[in-house]
Amino acid sequence: MSMNLTEAGSSRFIDIELDGQPVKLHYNDCGEGRETIVMLHGSGPGASGWANFNRNIDPLVAAGYRVILLDCPGWSKSDSIVCTGSRSDLNARALKSLVDALDLEQIHILGNSMGGHSAVAFTLENPERVGKLVLMGGGTGGASLFTPMPAEGIKLLQKLYREPTIENLKQMMSVFVFDTSDLTEELFQTRLDNMLKRRDHLENFVKSLQANPKQFPDFSPRLPEIKQDTLVIWGRQDRFVPMDTGLRLVAGIPNSQLHIFNQCGHWAQWEHADRFNRMVLDFLQH
Numbered sequence: 001m002s003m004n005l006t007e008a009g010s011s012r013f014i015d016i017e018l019d020g021q022p023v024k025l026h027y028n029d030c031g032e033g034r035e036t037i038v039m040l041h042g043s044g045p046g047a048s049g050w051a052n053f054n055r056n057i058d059p060l061v062a063a064g065y066r067v068i069l070l071d072c073p074g075w076s077k078s079d080s081i082v083c084t085g086s087r088s089d090l091n092a093r094a095l096k097s098l099v100d101a102l103d104l105e106q107i108h109i110l111g112n113s114m115g116g117h118s119a120v121a122f123t124l125e126n127p128e129r130v131g132k133l134v135l136m137g138g139g140t141g142g143a144s145l146f147t148p149m150p151a152e153g154i155k156l157l158q159k160l161y162r163e164p165t166i167e168n169l170k171q172m173m174s175v176f177v178f179d180t181s182d183l184t185e186e187l188f189q190t191r192l193d194n195m196l197k198r199r200d201h202l203e204n205f206v207k208s209l210q211a212n213p214k215q216f217p218d219f220s221p222r223l224p225e226i227k228q229d230t231l232v233i234w235g236r237q238d239r240f241v242p243m244d245t246g247l248r249l250v251a252g253i254p255n256s257q258l259h260i261f262n263q264c265g266h267w268a269q270w271e272h273a274d275r276f277n278r279m280v281l282d283f284l285q286h
């Protein structure tokens with residue numbers, strides 16, 4: 001169903017203070033439901049809320065939810081930042097400022113990759129502000145038991161940040177999703193344009209990694225503190241954040257369940273959008 005929602009029409013800015021610095025945050029605000037779902041994107045170069053979740057916004061708005069897509073500090077139209085500590089916690093502090101400013105008492109959070117790590121960080125610090133959690137391809141840092149880390153996708157992601165070329169973008173995207181036939185030249189070009197528009201974001205990500213290679217801490221010991229109903233969704237062929245991270249999440253979070261999509265890489269919400277949307281709606285409504 002088309003809701004005629006557009007990126008430009010839903011685009012908003014807000015000024016916040018983050019660790020003593022003024023920061024302009026960009027977000028998209030879609031729909032007018034009583035319940036709000038905040039979607040948090042991944043850490044790839046050129047990522048944004050709109051780019052990560054463009055196949056998920058309409059169905060959730062049509063089902064009666066307000067959907068907010070936050071562009072984390074250092075991505076898209078939000079201000080750039082060098083992060084020398086935990087980026088998961090930094091994003092969580094940015095989200096807290098946004099939900100306070102918008103007067104949102106409680107939100108559901110749907111996080112992809114870094115967005116999942118940040119959703120967990122937010123929930124641990126602000127448990128009363130979170131309804132349900134959906135975590136895809138992320139939720140905590142930490143080592144895989146089976147896959148050498150950093151995973152091959154993360155190595156390609158870091159190479160792309162250092163050398164933002166169309167060749168490196170295509171190389172990263174070729175291990176990003178399972179079925180690469182949906183990756184059009186137009187999609188590559190849009191993503192490259194998004195990246196090159198903000199070279200400050202690319203440079204600051206590299207500086208952040210140099211200052212602290214472990215941007216996403218391992219929350220495993222604290223996961224049992226999360227009491228929220230949590231749906232964990234993973235791609236069987238995720239080559240960025242290995243699938244056993246999903247097992248660690250369900251081992252730690254008591255009220256959680258895990259769904260694994262076969263023939264799926266790191267972008268379950270895009271690669272299996274229809275089934276993903278139905279599953280998330282069912283989870284939120286029951």
Ligand SMILES: O=C(O)/C=C/C(=O)/C=C/C=C(\O)C(=O)O
Pocket residue numbers: 041042043044045047048052112113114115138141154157216240241
């Ligand atoms: O290193 C990690 O644990 C997290 C990696 C990511 O957040 C990678 C995300 C990539 C995307 O979702 C993207 O859209 O580029």
